[in-house]
Each structure stands twice: as C-alpha cells, then as structure tokens.
Amino acid sequence: MKTYFPYYFRKIGIVLIIIAMGLSFYANINDFLIGYQDGFNSSKKAGESLIQIETNIISQKTANTFTWISLAFSFTGFLMYMFSREKVEDEFIQKLRFKSLANSLLFTWILVSPFIIFGSSYHPEGLYILQLQLFLYVVIYNYYKKWKYLA
Numbered sequence: 473m474k475t476y477f478p479y480y481f482r483k484i485g486i487v488l489i490i491i492a493m494g495l496s497f498y499a500n501i502n503d504f505l506i507g508y509q510d511g512f513n514s515s516k517k518a519g520e521s522l523i524q525i526e527t528n529i530i531s532q533k534t535a536n537t538f539t540w541i542s543l544a545f546s547f548t549g550f551l552m553y554m555f556s557r558e559k560v561e562d563e564f565i566q567k568l569r570f571k572s573l574a575n576s577l578l579f580t581w582i583l584v585s586p587f588i589i590f591g592s593s594y595h596p597e598g599l600y601i602l603q604l605q606l607f608l609y610v611v612i613y614n615y616y617k618k619w620k621y622l623a
Contacts, residue, residue: 480560481556488549492542499538501529543599550606554613572613579612580605 497504530538558565582599587594596604 476561477552477555477558479557479559481519481552485549485552485554485556488545488552492545492549495542495545498530499535499542502535505529509553543603546603547606550603550610551612554606568616571608572616575612576605576608581609 486607580601584596586592587596
C-alpha cells in the first residue's frame, strides 16, 4: 500500500505554486522594467522625449534570494500536489501516475536536449529542468485523468 498525503494537500500545493509565481515575478521586476523601457524608447521617434525608469527596484542579492525561495515553494507545491491522494485511489490511478511520470521525463528531455546537443547560448540549469518535469507531470496527469481516460 502506497502512502500519500491527504486529498486537501492538493489545494495547499496549488497555493504554494501561486505564491512561488508571485515571488518569481517580484524577483524579476528589474528585468521587466528594463525590457519595458527599451521597448518604449525604441518605439519613439528621434527627437521626442524618452522615458527613464529607475530599473533597480530591488537589489540583485534580494532578487536571488526571492528566486531561491520561489523555487523552494514551487518544488514543495508540485510535490505536495503529486503525492496527495485522489478521492478514489485505485490501481487505475496508480497506472496513470506511472504513465504521467514516464511521459513527463520523456517530454522534458525532448524539450531540453536540443539546447544541450546543438550548443545553444542558453543552457537550462538543473533545478529549472526539474521544475519543468514536475510541471509537465501535473499537466499530463490531469490530461489523462480528466480528458483522455475518464471522459
């Protein structure tokens, strides 16, 4: 018999993921403002006044701290969602969990391998690859559970 969290941990996991998204947005507010300022200034014609926004709302150290906190909340939320029980837990749900896990690992490496093989300038870090795997697991599991098999 597998041991899982109670069903209500799904909702706690979703709340943690939403909090993680908010912290991640806050951690990257400086990059957003730089992009906004560059886009606004490039759309103006020569000779017009350009907008100047203070781009350092938070320090880089604070942004890194919020990024790590958001990653921790995200991992915790996804894991709580993954390991919480269903209302009806049976062998079919176990099969869906296994199939979703296998497909999420496959799809993650299909998405990430071109960056690694072809020597792209963007190299995804391991924690972001893990986060992508957890996200894909939840999406694939819910797809199988709600639309493909139980509909």
